[in-house]
Amino acid sequence: MSRLHIPTRDEAPANSKPILDIVYQKLGVVPNLYRLIGSSPAALAAFAAFQDGLSKTLDPGNRERIALVVAQINGSDYCLSAHSYLAINFARLSPDEIALNRGGGAKDPKAAALVKFAARVAEQRGHIVDADVLAVRQAGFNDAQIVEIVAQVAVNVFTNYLNEVARTRIDFPVAPSLAPRAQATAAG
Helix, strand or coil: CCCCCCCCCCCCCCCCHHHHHHHHHHHCCCCHHHHHHCCCHHHHHHHHHHHHHCCCCCCHHHHHHHHHHHHHHHCCHHHHHHHHHHHHHCCCCCHHHHHHHHCCCCCCHHHHHHHHHHHHHHHCCCCCCHHHHHHHHHCCCCHHHHHHHHHHHHHHHHHHHHHHHHCCCCCCCCCCCCCHHHHHHHHC
16 A cells, blocks of 8 residues: 555645546556656656656666666666656667666667666766766767766656655566576676
């Protein structure tokens, strides 16, 4: 059971309803996370604006890769489940790619550099070393994209933490546990 009340769409504050309606139009459902954030119209508006603003440079696959590795690092089962679903159904990532992303890697070298950088930012809480920035730059990411990677990490930390604080009930297919090999990759 959730620690915080998750309002239905009908119970949501009036200022949250237009954003929840947009989410419904996009997904066909309003996930528990959005309804939870909708308890605070200000938080929901800020979250929606942040997400919308970050959808311009990094493609959906890379945004989902970041969400997956950050959720794995933070142990957010809700976000792992939600982003595994979104990665398959909207970003068209394969289950194998999702497992690699959760473990801190990717098949494509540029995507692997992005995931590794996002993981370092999350694990080190931003206290990375010069070599981390150099590696992501050498993979082809410019400074604006690096800023957006960090912003994606930040927005995902928010949802990871909120879902853990609230103990949000998972309303997506539950993400499988990583195989021991993938877990070792994430730790190393």
